Amino acid sequence: MLTPRVLVVNDDPATLLALQTLLADAAERDGYEIVCAHSGEDALREVLQREFAVILLDVKMPGIDGFETAEAIHSHPRSAAVPIIFTTVYSGDDFNRLKAYQSGAADYLLMPVIPQVLQTKVSVFVEMAKNRLELQAKTQALEVLNRDLRVQQMRELKRINAALEAEIVERRRAEQRAQDLATRDPLTRLPNRRSLIERLEHAIAHASRHNECLALLFLDLDKFKAINDTLGHEAGDELLIQVATRIASCLREEDMVARLGGDEFVVLLENLPDATHAAVVAHKIVHAVAAIERIGEHAISTSTSIGISLFPGDGADMQTLMKHADLAMYRAKKQQRGSIRFFRRAMNPAVVPGQD
Template structure:
């Protein structure tokens, strides 16, 4: 690339003369001459090209040489380009000083001696050529450096890969060594030493947090006979299968260990209550009830489990382990596959819970469930506008039981879904009967739905059941608790939309206790809000509860929802709810939940009066 020289002069003859002086030396100087007849044209060239030197006429119309020079040197691209002023007028020293102040490197007067001009230009052209050479060398050096860096990075990457492989190998070796020290080599479970360490740590955490933990001591039934009769290989395979079943039956956070022989221990932290330990123990027993297939052998075994609970049964590792072992011994004396707490009082409660679970399974078959109905009353007109169906168990041993006393047990036992189906069928049958009663006809009935009942088939199942009984969907109200809704919003939301589109009315029960947001309420097809009775209980007594109820009513108005107050027991509560604009209420002030025939007679008498 050749260096370039820019000639700027508004007088064509002078421009041609300068160009001819420089062009005669073109082959020797090896540079290119560019001409411009104004300051503006010169600036356009400067913005597009690099120049070794600029010969600039001082006196030009419009933009003179001084102004042109100032603009050229104000731009970063051309700030260092040397400028030689050329003029036909001899000026005083101040005029020449001004030229140097504008960035000139020289000041020439015409007529110009060609050799002087050629030599001055040659100096700057040679300087530009050297700069270009340095620039090319710098680029070549940069390219060489890039190649070296690429090679260096490749070498470094290879070295890092080798180092990482070595680190991985060492870590794996350390893990293998640690595993041999902390794990049972046959089953892969924690060994006795690891269990003791983790139990010690768990006791410290429970003591600090005021929590509890449980130790489940397991012993396999008939293992010694199987091991002695069929050999150690079969015995080891059986132990591995039992260990796998045991790990699959507990929580991921629980510690599972093999002490040796056929003895295993499960450490459970963060227990809400002692029945949870019994529930896990029964799950373990159930998981080991199926025969184990080992080669040609089908082996039937079981596990007996003893449970000790911190802090009731001991506050040290040794005491908890000893008491769990003792409880396991008592379990083996009772029957194979038994579960026994060290604390006898807990055994009584667990046995009662197990009995209740067994009786629950039989309650549906024996027809022991029934529904009671509580009226929902319009606050302004005092008319009954609907019912809520409430489940009752006429227990042959314990008498009449409300749903709250056994529904959690039903959920834990997997019985909630069949009980829920029975409730819906019973409600539809009752509504069908009431359609023939003038007083009860067309009164919607509300039914509580629990999360285990909310599945993909629920909307179709409900609408089909309503069709079979010849009932319009608007007569069925489904109530979901706010806390249940917030636990699985996506799952429940899809079901609610499908049911709402089918004509079923949706209500949120116990509103105010589940911390749902306004955006959640807006996104769901909700028709009714039922204010939790904990806010109604002290209505009028505390400003906080009154303000909460007023806020719920205002919010419901904004969302076009009806508001129902639960648990109304006094005239004062009802009057305050009326003043706040609540739509409906239910509670003992009007009526407690009653069997259908009792309620039918009561309402018939009320309507005649």
């Protein structure tokens, strides 16, 4: 693209027009083109056809919402680095704000937005796009220079290479930040589901080759929803952080604890001598979590129910072990909260997860 483009995505025609109007003068002044889309699907089609300096993306949309649209945009190599600014009329929604930054958002704006703020944020990315375009144009120009301009060409090439190296360094830093977001739970800093799956698949392969036993502990906090609803999300988040710390304190250095999301945690124990060790660790975790008595100024009472599946007896693959540990956990929660249960073949597979 010769002129930077800004994509504005919003399913509400009035809001879309308002955003377009707010940017119109700045677009003429700064030299960029505004492209509008009425849905996530329309936005994806635009991104596949053209390049954009920045995307203003509505959070709440019918069909695919803003978060799903952002994930699809960043999953495509061509648009993986396009900055996205989420816009929403829902104020005070910290969960969506966190989810936006987890989705790779460059910013998160509440509507109605101050015109100068919106214009300034967009202009920053437009200027970056212009610099990138200028760099690309100069690089292309160097390719057509003749021999008589070789000395001048080499000087210019050195300058451009220095700029490219600086850009590469910054890109690597951004990729490292993105990698951290992709593999770590942003609240507890524990490995997330993706990291757990990769580690578990590797552990199963290793245990299979060496005829070893491993255990998967599926944990779910009891009464978490009530605590979250009564004391608020900040207290709920603090409880999850304390639980993560206490679980980790019960494990060996080579063990792994991951947060799947919500109030669900999974512990992976490798190279076990027998099933008794898994039970010992599970009981330590139960006691450690039950010892949490306060969140800030609030007195609380909570516990954790744990289901355990063993490799290879309860499953030879990751999906089966996860399913069986999950089933055992819900059986423990149903029979006695704050207890542990090993998976048994006789367990009713129709057990349906209930509420906290």
